Amino acid sequence: MTKPETRTYDRSAEDLGNIVALEHVNLGIADQGLATVFYMSGLGLTRDPYMMTSIDNMWVNVGRSQFHLPTMAKAQHLRGRVGLVIPDREALLQRLGRVKGMLGDTRFAFVEHEDHVETTCPWGNRILCHDPSSRFDGMGLGMAYVEFDAPRGTASGIAAFYRDVFATGARVERDAAHISVGIGQELIFREGDAAAEAYDGHHIQVYVANFSGPHARLVERGLLTEESNQHQYRFQQIADPTSGKALFEIEHEIRSLRHPLHARPLVNRNPLQTNRAYVPGRDGWVPEPTLPEMDDPRVEMRRKRFEEATRRAAN
Incomplete structure (x- = not known):
């Protein structure tokens, strides 16, 4: 008898840390109409048809993730970039070209690069649109990463924070901390010398499998800022796990897998x-x-x- 072919696999490539999904980025905006033109007509994304359907907030679906865009007197500014995977670059460029006139009096812009299309929303937030590729674990449409501009010398401490508090994959490459937050999804904290902008309250939301462990470690470090409900809590400061020194400020909305909204099917047109x-x-x-x-x-x-x-x- 012929022995069956023996295959070897890198089983570690299938590992997923305790943070299992980056679900949304929340950014306050100044005008729902302009947001509709940019996110739906320009980027080609989809307004959630079931939730936040009035004129004071908008949930925008992108694969399994979302932007949450509440109306505020002053629009918020993410200190970095959001990376999306959007199929069909040619169609994307055509859509962006068609909305240019409607967004002429705003900060809207777009430019094509070799490996992505860089767009700027009407309020100056930068969204980088990538073609689907193996880099993003086969993601065809979705939110692949949020990249923050972090102060020089903070990447190692930030990576250690996520490893210690959240038991998720974290590494440092070329002055940037890469944090695993789902399949094909990362938080990236890239060191730079530019003066840090003042934090204005925007936030991100992630789902975690082990919900109580990070909660206990945040309480122990005095970092918990909100006991939202049974399924959710929040914190804002990323601190060095050894010294306790504050490294970066961004509110995290932490949800358990028992949260009623977890894995809610999202409509994508x-x-x-x-x-x-x-x-x-x-x-x-x-x-x-x-x-x-x-x-x-x-x-x-x-x-x-x-x-x-x-x-x-x-x-």
């Missing part, structure tokens, strides 16, 4: 659909196969036919 080039059954965004063993030439053929029909109608 197909932004290629138009009334002039409508394809039945393609209203919702459907991820294309990304793994080699899932390649199917028929899927690629259907995608190309759909995109060609859309562009012919647009012209």
Whole structure:
């Protein structure tokens, strides 16, 4: 008998730290109409149809994550960048070009780079749009990272904080702390010499598997800022686990996997659909196969036919 082929695998590549998902970034904005033009018409994302449907707040779906955009007198500014994965760069650039006139009196801008499209929202927040790739663990549409501009000399302490308090993967590469916060998702704290902006209260939200352990360690260090409810708490300061020195300030909304909103299905539309080039059954965004063993030439053929029909109608 022939012995079956023996395969070896890197089992550690499948490990996931205690932080299992980066669910949303919350940024106050000054105008819901301008946000609609940028996030929906420009980026091609989807307003959540079930939650926050009035004119004082907006939840914007991007894959399994969201932006939360409440109306505020003064818009908030994230000290860094949000990295998204958005398919079809050509279609993205066309959408951004079409909204340029509507956002002409704002800080809106976009520029294409070799490996991403850099966009700036009407209030100056930078959102980098990447093509789907193996870099993001097969993510086809989603929020891949939030990158913060951190003070010089803080990366090692920040990585140690997340390892000690949250028992999640953290490493330092080229003066930047990379924190695992889900499949294909990271928080990045990149050291720099620029003067730090004042923190204005924006926040991020993550889900954790072991909910009580980080809570106890935050209480022990005097860092907990809010006991929200049974399923949620908050903290704001990232501190060196050895010295206790404050390293960076960003509010974290921490939720357990028992939170009622955990794993809520998010609606994501197909932004290629138009009334002039409508394809039945393609209203919702459907991820294309990304793994080699899932390649199917028929899927690629259907995608190309759909995109060609859309562009012919647009012209």
